């Protein structure tokens with residue numbers, strides 16, 4: 001069975017069409033202001049309204065308070081929230097209960113010990129997303145979308161009771177190896193289908209999704 005792909009940081013009708021027509025299972029809209037992929041509510045809403053029901057619309061947020069989340073959800077039709085900040089399990093549970101949306105919690109990974117953090121989220125999140133933790137030497141790193149990978153062998157032979165995704169530095173060139181080594185059946189990527197940060201390349205999106213169907 002093909003792996004499930006989320007294309008994150010969709011910010012144009014062209015990239016959205018490539019993702020939807022190519023078979024992405026999820027697309028992500030980025031609401032983190034420092035990101036080159038940041039979208040206003042209005043821009044995201046216009047795109048989100050055109051997404052077929054078969055594709056999940058994920059809103060990526062970083063440590064937003066309840067008021068900001070409520071404003072976002074009132075403006076943009078979203079199927080899932082991706083929590084990509086330092087939200088602890090209590091906060092994840094509170095967001096899920098209050099806003100009645102499935103939540104995916106990002107877990108930053110650099111070393112084997114980082115994976116232990118995931119256990120605390122299993123009871124409160126609907127999905128986990130293992131993403132590369134930027135090294136301290138990386139100046140101005142974002143919480144995600146940095147085009148860096150972690151050691152995929154850390155995930156080898158591991159599984160969790162909730163669906164989990166692999167992300168961090170995935171590209172059409174390394175996807176097959178990443179999937180083979182990690183055992184991931186769901187992947188998420190942003191930079192790997194771009195020409196520069198924030199500029200998605202529809203041809204790269206289509207190529208990546210074609211490849212994913214063969215894995």
Ligand SMILES: O=C(O)c1ccccc1NCC(=O)[C@H](O)[C@H](O)COP(=O)(O)O
Pocket residue numbers: 008009028030032035036037060062084131142143144145146147148167168169170188189190191192
């Ligand atoms: O993509 C961003 O700019 C971003 C900013 C802040 C928090 C998270 C962000 N991206 C999250 C994602 O879901 C990315 O797909 C994931 O981090 C992998 O990114 P990349 O290494 O660029 O493929």
